[in-house]
Amino acid sequence: MSTRTGTRSPAPNVADSHDLIRVHGARENNLRDVSVELPKRRLTVFTGVSGSGKSSLVFSTIAAESRRMINETYSAFLQGFMPTQARPDVDVLEGLTTAIIVDQERMGANPRSTVGTATDANALLRILFSRVGRPHIGSPQAFSFNVASISGAGAVTFETGGRTVKERRDFSITGGMCPRCEGTGRVTDFDLRELYDDSKSLREGPFAIPGWGPEGWYGRIYIGSGFFDPDKPIRDFTRRQLDDLLHKEPTKIKAEGVNVTYEGVIPKLKRSMLAKDREAMQPHVRRFVDRVVTFTVCPECDGTRLSEAARSSTIRGISIADACAMQITDLAAWVRDLDEPSVAPLLGTLGETLYSFVEIGLGYLSLDRPAGTLSGGEAQRTKMIRHLGSALTDVTYVFDEPTIGLHPHDIQRMNDLLLRLRDKGNTVLVVEHKPETIAIADHVVDLGPWAGAEGGTVCYEGPFDGLRGSGTLTGRHLDDRARLKDDVRAATGALEIRRASQNNLQDVDVDVPTGVLTVVTGVAGSGKTSLVHGNLARREGVVVDQAAIKGSRRSNPATYTGLLDPIRKAFAKANGVKPALFSANSEGACPACNGAGVVYTELGVMETVATTCEECEGRRYQSAVLEHTLGGHNIAEVLAMSVDQAGGFFGSGEARTPAAHKILGRLADVGLGYLTLGQPLTTLSGGERQRLKLATHMGEKGGAYILDEPTTGLHLADVEQLLGLLDRLVDAGTSVIVIEHHQAVMAHADWIIDLGPGAGHDGGRIVFEGTPADLVADRSTRTGEHLASYVGA
Incomplete structure (x- = not known):
């Protein structure tokens, strides 16, 4: 057990109780009866490894309770229209003020939002x-x-x-x-050759659209519409028939004795598929849309x-x-x-x-930039704008890693903005890993000592100066500095980019070396993403970007990575039953809670109450399913294992399952060995979700890995493990291209491509190509200056 060190805030008396936010006995997620006393109108930074409990304390406890209490001030009628929130699992929460959350959540991909x-x-x-x-x-x-x-x-x-x-x-x-594009700026067209096979009749199933086979409901509507001969090949349709098939407006018809609405294929696809967020589509539907639909700039506007x-x-x-x-x-x-x-x-x-x-460092944007194209860091800083000029004081601002996406040159500017919010009389709570931002804190809360079940305790609470000598994981790594490599790898070839002009790129020509670790750097808005994603991502390798993971509260690491499939098959083979029995979302689900493990009770205008299912006791499965075992454990017990525990379980003995063991090895490689297989994705931190995605992509075949800020959400102690993983990928013959601001990753690179010199139209040019040592010696760019300072050159 770690002991708390440093200066502890004194117990409040009547006079100073209004100057503290008191949290006693917090138990949200992995928090273990955490108690802290945070000074108001000060800047407090929360540190600790990913999964240590920072977000559980700041967002799921303090900010969540503030918002819940504000909602309760409205009338019961208005509360009926608001999302209900359960009270956090905490004994005492005192001294709360209105919380304004400025997080990294993307602004969504609504095509009308800019x-x-x-x-x-x-x-x-x-x-x-x-x-x-x-x-x-x-x-x-x-x-x-x-x-x-x-x-x-x-x-x-x-x-x-x-x-x-x-x-x-x-x-x-x-x-x-604009009447032509209806205000979206784009018009869509369909590649009819990819949409259907015109040599087939409707009864033969000509559509390449997912779920539109002749036995499916859509296929049966077209067959039974009466507008066409269902046995005639589409290529033999008259012009009128083809227009009815593709473009007919909604029309009431009777098909198979049922009153239904017939609609042409293209308007139906536009309404049912193109109106949705592409990232929310199922993978096979997304692949279909990408193959069939083309988007072009509206010619009218x-x-x-x-x-x-x-x-x-x-x-x-x-x-x-x-x-x-x-x-x-x-x-x-x-x-x-x-x-x-x-x-x-x-x-x-x-x-x-x-x-x-x-x-705030976003001057390189334009107002017509689609909001869905902003990175998590850009979205967070955009949300800050409405608060900078606010006359409100004594508000609690809550930030989630505000330095994400910022070049070292820009971090000082962000620090100044955080201090300005504090100096206006506000309480500022920041979850952060960067030492430059931790250093400006009035108060530091360090959680750990590790992650998941081994975290959730306060290891240090006090001023920044005391953190360095506290002996905690954060304190020990606070002054970590990666050094330049003595030898860099030699390139095996090059990926050519010629006359790149996406966004602000100014006819860039560059050769990206293969067989090495290449880091692409530059200030925010300099053109890094445009260069890499706009040119290499479409034709080379596997891309791991910052797009959010889509999943419900039923989703977990086992379902997301595909790990559950070989586990279910192993259980089925060992017990002579169907694999579907071992899915809590299918035949094996507990009938009382439908496999959720909890029962949700709606209480009208009051908060919805979630209680553990009494029948399955939260295990999600029918009792009969839990009688089947593999290696002495039932499926619920296996899903309660950590990645590390499951790696040993499926690596040898009766439960040996190579396919499962391989996926578990990837999860351990990215530092997620502490996660349990059945932990809901909704409880994972941003850093954990990012690394989960990386582990999933590691199983794909590709000549190159393209990573977008993989240090996002990583503690100082975890960066070294990430560098080891990148080395293993390169040594295995993969080219690794990383967009990154972290100086430790820059120092570890074999080759650096630096864009700039500034952002927007002041950037978009290659200002340096070469080894990290040459960049430090050159010091001609902002990146070179900061890297030289970082390595002590």
């Missing part, structure tokens, strides 16, 4: 153009690509003079939406999403589409130079909003 709509910038621009733009075309909604222009007539009912009057009135709404009328109104020759396409640094300068006294307050507010983008 950087401008996600902040107040677009709304302010629309007002500006509606007042000052010439020709004047209407109200702010006339400049909105989310509002269509419609006109018509309708009945209006109202009371006057004690009687009810019904009148027919004309109405007209002028919106800025040229991708601006706006109608011709909206684009015709200008201010000093600039339309709102032009303004949204500008780099924000340029747009801020344009707004600053506008001399329009009639809208001076509006210009002041818009200018402050745009300056906030620049101040």
Whole structure:
């Protein structure tokens, strides 16, 4: 057991109880009766290895209870429309203030959401153009690509003079939406050759669409629609029949004696598939969509999403589409130079909003950038913008690794912003691994000593200076510095990139060496992702990016990695039964809880209560299933094993299962040996989810691995293990290309490609190619300066 060291906050008296957030007996997830006292209006940083309990304490306990208590202040009627939240498992929570969570969650892939709509910038621009733009075309909604222009007539009912009057009135709404692409900026087309085989009839199953076979419901609707001869090959259809098959509007028909709605293939696909987030699709559906659907820039609005009328109104020759396409640094300068006294307050507010983008290191973005394309770090910093100018004080701001995606050059700027929020009289709670940010803390809480069941305790609580000598894992690694390698590997070849011009890249030519560890660096917005993902990811190897893992509370490491399949087969073979019995989502599920392990009870406007299922006692399986064993353990006991324990179990003896053992080995390789096989994905930290994805991709065949900031969520002590994993991949003959800001990874590289010199249109060029030692000796770039300082050169 680790003991708590350092300076402990004194027990509060009546006078100082209002200056502390007191947490006593927190037990969320792996927390083991954690008690801390956090000073208000100060900056507290929470440290510890991934899975040590940081997020469980900060987000799942403190922030969650603050939000739950705020929701309870609303009327019962309003609470009925709000998501219900259970009270965290904690004995005492005192001194809470309103919590504002600024996390790394992506902004989603809604095609209508942009950087401008996600902040107040677009709304302010629309007002500006509606007042000052010439020709004047209407109200702010006339400049909105989310509002269509419609006109018509309708009945209006109202009371006057004690009687009810019904009148027919004309109405007209002028919106800025491009009618061709409906405000998305893109039009879709289908490759009909990939959609169906025209040599087959409907009864023979011509569609390549998942789930559209002739025995399926969709196939039967087309066969029984009466619009076609189901035994005639599609190539023999008349033009009218082919149009009905592909484009017919929804029409009521009777098929197989049932009243149904018939719809052409293409409008049905657009509604059922293309309206969904691509990342939320099942893998086989996503592959189908990628193969069949092509997206092109709308020819009518040229991708601006706006109608011709909206684009015709200008201010000093600039339309709102032009303004949204500008780099924000340029747009801020344009707004600053506008001399329009009639809208001076509006210009002041818009200018402050745009300056906030620049101040937070996002000046290289444009307002028309789709929100779904932002990285986790960019999304988090975008969410910060609305809080920087807020007049609220005594608020608790909660940040989840705000330095993610930041070059060392930019971390100081982020630190300054955190201190500004604190100095306005707010409490700032930060989960962080970077020593540069830990160092600015007024108070540090270090959790551990390890992860999962071996974590969840406070190892140190006190000032930063005491952490270094505390003897904790974080304290011991605080001053870690990777050194430059004495010898670097020689390239076996090269992946050529020629005239790359995606986003801000300026006709870049570069050879990415193969057979070595290549690190691509540069400040945020310099063009790293555009270079690697825009050129190599489409044609080379396996990509492990920061996209979120999709999964429900039933998903766990065993289901996500495919580990459960060989485990189920091994159980089935040993017991002479079907594999489906060993799935809690299939035939083996406990009937009382449907395999969830818990029973959820809705209590109207009150919070939903989750209780352990009494029938299966949380094990998720029918009792009869648990009588079947493998190596002396039933399926529930196996899923309760850690990765390390299961590795030994499936590696030898009666339970030996090579396919399972291989997957478990990959999980251990990425540092997830402490996770239990059945742990819900919803309880994993961001770092754990990232490494779980890496472990899954390690099983794929590819000449190159392309990793996007693999140190995300990694503790200082874990970075060394990651470097060892990257070495093993390269030594096994794989080319590894890493986009990374962490200096330890840069120092360990065989080759560095540095982009810059700045961000946006100030970047997009190769400013250095060579070994880390040459970069340090050269010191001609920002990366070189920071790496030289890091290695002590």
